[in-house]
Amino acid sequence: MNYRHAFHAGNFADLVKHAALLQLLGRMTAGAGPLAVIDTHAGRGLYDLAGPEARKSGEADAGIVRLMAARDAPAAFAPLVEAVKALNGGGPVRRYPGSPWLIAERMRAQDSYLACELRAEEHAALRDLLKGRPNVSALCADGYAMAVERCPRQGAVLVLIDPPFERADDYARIVATVAGVRRKNPLAQLLVWLPLKDLETFDAFLRDLEDGAQAPALVAETRMRPLTDPMKMNGCALVLVGGPEEMAPTLEAICGWTAQTLGDRGAGRVHRI
Template sequence: MNYRHAFHAGNHADVLKHVTLLALCDALAAKPAPCFALDTHAGRGLYRLDDAQAQRTGEAAGGVARLQATDVRDPALARYLDAVRACRDAHGAAAYPGSPWMLAHALRAQDRIACCELQAEEADALRSAFREEPRVAVHARDGYAALGALLPPRVGKTRFARGLVLIDPPYEQQLDEFKPALAALREGLRRWPQATYALWYPVRQRRALQPFYRAATALPAKSALLCELLMRADDSPLRMNGSGLLLLNPPWRLDAALTPALREMRALLGEPGADSRLEWLRTPP
């Protein structure tokens, strides 16, 4: 696998993913019982936007940097920018937090986080980033297989009834990546059915995703919500026009919290033809 997230850190897809991830974490932390989070494709956890990889693409300029140059109004976007600011206060002005850092930032002392990363260099960097963080366990292993191995979660004598699984694969296989991702979701739901699951995916042309949408609707979750942000019209099959998250068993009223955030992200980050949508594939009971 050749994918390196450092090329794309802080871009519009990261903005969508991390705004949503923080909203999910805040919903979990609103209740006193401890929770567990699993990040199956964690990367290195912490990035620098001034390094050669990030500078080569410059994608952060159209994502986090554009938001930072604006007075955002939506609370979910402000929450995201506060987290980025906290990361930079701790790690320097060019730092950008990956999803493991966001999880550690948003969750509490009683919560636990497991991060999986298969690439040795990235896994080593992830361990280094969290070497002084006892809540975070780093596993150098295949993230899909981790859903069978690490769920339902138990750390010591603690069994976790509540939690979150984030699946953020590289999609080097493009549309073929959905097959193992959906199989992993099905296995996760079988082993830990009450958890919330979030699968990130790129959007080139929505019509090519129809088989994925149908398969997602058939998953044995109580509810399923699509959250998508397109930067431009999806009429080009040669570029990533946007991205989305499939949210299984999302917390109550998450859609209401994300609706204004999506609207503002579309207005601030989008080009002509930009679009967003929140659509229930399966409504909550």
């Protein structure tokens, strides 16, 4: 697989995914019980926005840099903004945190985090980043398989599924993973990120997920532009399986602001399946 997230770190899709992730983590760590988090496609965990990849794409300038300068961003973005500020010492945005950094920073003593990354080079960087943190581990393995195998049978569980979508079977494997995790632990929550290219592909995935997951789900769409060219990434979507209905207004705020402020005739919508 040739995908390298360094080109895309801090783009609009990261803002949507990470703002929602932090809001969900905040809810799930508010209770007294332990939380187990599994990240199926973790990446390297921390990205240099001054590096050649990020500078070449310019996606961070159109994403996190604009968010940090915005005065009208909804409160749903506040945890992400604060995390980026802390990472950069309150100065210019030169580094952007991936999901491993954001999750590991919020783990309590009783929580655990398993970050899976199949690419050897990315895994090596991830392992070094997370080294020394208690109850946090980085595994060079198939994250889909590990999500089901390592999912605890009881207690609070959050599985983040965010593949690069370079394989033809990614959509099918997501459905199978969601079903497998939910069979093992019916209380598990799963947050799935997907690109929005064309509605036919997306709607087919949602139908398969609805049949396989056997659990209610919130679907949050960030349409950055009209979905008229299936060769382009026209937006992104989050699917929260088994999560609280109370997340809907938060997701609406995140998707709506991103699409309307950073997009071209963009719009956000949240619905249930």
